[in-house]
Structures are given as structure tokens and as C-alpha cells.
Amino acid sequence: KGAFDSYYTILNPQASAQTVSVTYRHENGVTYTGALSVGATSRATFTIPTWIPDGNVGMTLTAPQGIAVERSMYGGTGWTVGHAGVASPAAATTWRFAEGNTSVTWFDTYFAVANVSASATTATFTFRTQANTTVTTTLYVPAGGRATLYANAVAGLLSQAFQTTVTASQPLVVERAMYWPGTSGSSLVAGGDLSAFVPEALPVGAAIIPGSDE
Secondary structure (H helix, E strand, O other), X not given: OOOEEEEEEXXXXXXXXXXXXXXXXXXXXXXXXXEEEEOOOEEEEEOOOOOOOOOOEEEEXXXXXXXXXXXXXXXXXXXXXXXXXEOEOOOEEEEEEOOOXXXXXXXXXXXXXXXXXXXXXXXXXXXXXXOOOEEEEEEEEOOOOEEEEEXXXXXXXXXXXXXXXXXXXXXXXXXXXXEOOOOOOEEEXXXXXXXXXXXXXXXXXXEEEOOOOO
């Protein structure tokens, strides 16, 4: 919220209206809550409330029955930067990304991390470069909170192409955003999870979006 205009679209495919509970996980360490109403077999679009401070925000949306959620973000002069992504249905302790690049000419790469648990954790990032080297760094993520890692600033990783594995002792949701330096172009993808989900941490119909305004 702030540098980007973020829009969230909720699809309710159910035969009855639903109240969607929203938890906003701000990088300032404060968790905010709200609620939205979505009619039966319909969709609704909303933005982050104005009363939430500017900054990076992750979100968890829950509903009594299944919903689908995606987020679009636009920024730059004349909205020349933008990307969209779908929410993750569950958190996990391991996430993997096949692509990453920190070329100073082409990409700024960020990882947005949301901690949906009641305990703080440290996420470990293991980068395996195209040059067959391994770089490791860590990121503290507070309980119920949100944190961002700027890959270009990681020692030993600048001007590299790489794959990434993110692990933690607590369930997280992680996504990667890549921007062209300057004022145009970007892409975003959620991580792949090969570890066990933790469904007890998420009510039915949960959708988690780790990043806004990366």
C-alpha cells in the first residue's frame, strides 16, 4: 500500500452470500482485521482500506465456504509496472522457485513472506546459481507478520541467475516478484510447495496473499 495501487478480486461460487474475514499482516508488526461481503455466485473487488498505514502488507482471507482470490498491483508513472497473482490455499514450511535473477541491467528480485503462525520464525533462503554456487541468507519474520527479502542486496548473489528454496520451522507463504529496473515491466509467481500443508492453521475457504506493495 502506497507505492502501488493494489486490487483484490474475490469470487464466491456458492449459492449463498458470504462474509469474508480479512487479516492484514503489515510489515510494521501490527495485524489489522476487517470483513467484506460477497454475494451469491458473484465477484467483488476491493482495495486496502485507507486507515491501514502505507507499507508492505500480506493478507489472509477466510470464508465459511470455498472462495477464489487474486491480487493485481499497478505502479509507476501511468501504471507502467504491474503484475497479478492468485492466493495460496495453505501455508507450508518449504517453498521452491525455479527462476530468479539479480542482473543489474534487467531485474530487481524480491521475496514476500507472510508468517501465518502464532510464533516468530527465521526463514532460510538457499540460492543455487547458474554458475553452480550456493548462497544462503536468513530473514526474520514475526508472528503473524510480513517481511521482504531483496535478493539483489544479498551478499554474493548480485548479477546471478538462480533457483531458490525457502525453509522455516513455522508455516509460511512465499511469493517472488521481479521488476525491470526503472519504470516498466514486472512479473510475479507463488512458490511451489513439496512439503506437508498445515490445514489446521487455516479455516475452510482460506486464501493467503503474502505481498502487496513490494
